Amino acid sequence: MSAEISILDLFLEASILVQFVMFILLTFSVVCWAMIFQRRKILQTAENQLTVFEDKFWSGADLGKLYSETSAKPVIQGVESLFVAGFKEFARLRSSHIDNPQVIVDGTNRAMRVALSREIDSLETHLPFMATVGSISPYIGLFGTVWGIMNSFIALGAVKQATLAMVAPGIAEALIATAMGLFAAIPAVIAFNRFSHKVEKLENSYGNFMDEFSSILQRQSATEQSTK
Structure with a gap:
């Protein structure tokens, strides 16, 4: 039986609409798998980078030196972008001779929140597409199945004597769309x-x-203000 009916044969013998549905689903699957491998690599890199940077940050390294090393990198991503944005804004506000430490910290937090928003948007790239594929693919496949079975029964109604062998291939090719x-x-x-x-x-x-980081900068700003 398997030699007489193969998946490829069922695909080739299906109606144009069912073939189109199968092609769409195959395209969705291929694109989605490519995105899965890409996102997996990017998120793993972000997790590793977070661990490495926090080890450096909490090792007691000078923040100015850490900022110089981090900002000199050709690509700044993840937690490093938050640190660079925050320290850069902190240095800018401090050089503006602002006396209120809270104003400096609030400005630093705003800069880091903007950087955080960009990083999360980058990490969530392609996730909406995966959600869309996961939600609509079964319905697209079901549409192809219903259409294929409907055509099989219409063709079955045109013959005087119906047999299972006559309807089985049409139903099988339709069910492939659901699969x-x-x-x-x-x-x-x-x-x-x-x-x-x-x-x-x-x-x-x-x-x-x-x-x-904000707490550290606030303490540093308050200490500097008290020594003036």
Whole structure:
């Protein structure tokens, strides 16, 4: 039986609309898998970078020296971009001879929040597409299945004597569309949930770093103000 009916044969013998549905689902699957591998690498890099930078930050290194080393990098991403944005704004406000430490810290926080928003937007790239594929692919596949089965029964009504052998290929080719819809949707949903969780953890870690860094800058600013 498998020699007589193969998946490729069923695809080639399907109606144009069902073939189009299968092609869309296959395209969704290929694109989604490419995005999955890309996002996995980017998020893993962000997690590793966070660990390495926090080790440097809490090792007692001079913040000015750390800023010079970090800002000299050709590409600044992740928690490093928050640190650079915050320290740069802190240095700018301090050089403006502002006497209120709270004003300096508030300005630093605003700069870091802007950088945080950019980083989260970058980390969430392609996640909406995965969510869309995961939600609509089963319905697209179901549409192809319903259309294929409908055509099979219409053709069946045109013959006087119907047999299972006559209707089986049409139903089988229609059901492949549903299978392809699930094949595209399941990895997309799993990846979306996993990556969303990773992004949420990174966002929380970035937020904690911002709070701790702000506290350090506030103490430093207050100390400088008291010595004047």
